[in-house]
Amino acid sequence: MEKKINTLCLEVLNRLNEAGVLKDLIVIGSWSIYFYKYYFKSKAYSTYIRTKDIDFLVPIPLKFQKETNIFELVKDLGFLERYRGSKGYIQLEHPDLSIEFLVPERGRGEDKPYSISQLSINAQPLRFLDFLIENTISVNAEGLHIKLPHPAAYALHKFIIFKRRSKVEKRDRDIEGALRVFNELVRHKKHIEIRYIFKRMHKKWQQKILDNLKSIEEPEIVSILTE
């Protein structure tokens, strides 16, 4: 089943790539953990239990040069277009994969979907996503260049947002995923990169991360960040 899901995910990414859209999207969420295997290139790194959701972060301002209907690109794979929740965020659903789109929320924030007419979709605005856009890497996965948040940015972002989760299981998943990626960075002796990204964060966010880490009793990570 795992292999089939990966094949489907790669097929979606391949179609986005052929349509010239993939280069302007960042894969975030638990699928990043999977794709970091192409960054760490180590057998010890486990890709973990991830959810079916693949979230695409769309940087603003939008860079798409031509119109592409993303749903039409993947419809024949069996995806359905659905509108999630009371706000109507678009979700492309398949039994093995669920595609969602996110944009960074700025200013006071608007509690409604952000329309991306070039892709015939809408996206959910969320806090702290600019930080991921500012710290990206590109990995070569099966011949595809996939943009991801830097693993340190991924982990630090999760260390901020886990406290904002209302569901305990999502909170636990955030923490486990972040720790897994962070520990792998430490194993690869990427302390300088971790600290560089941490120091570039807003002071308030830095403090929030340190407080959150103390609340889950992770003094070693705190000391790595504050060394």
Place this chain on the structure above:
Amino acid sequence: MGVIKDLLREELDNSLRLRVDYKEELKKYPGGSIVVKDIRGHNYYYLAYRDAKKVRFIYKGKKISKDDIGKLKESKRFRVKYKKLIQKLDRRIKYLKRALHGKED
């Protein structure tokens, strides 16, 4: 509740919802095939489809456009795809219920 069990529960809820969605979507794509009846030397086109135990015929005309044939082919393709995915969801729901010792309703 453990993380694994929560994931299974979430997956079961999603699968049940998605199965309903696929069944709804299936209704948008008519089944059946185009058949030609030769009546007194003239060709008449019908859409033949199964309705429970009966096979029904809907008259489409003396000619049928390539566009209509294309649409029907596409409809068939989606029906096959969605039916397979519904079967997949059926198997998954059964498995997840067993894993959770839960009931469907």
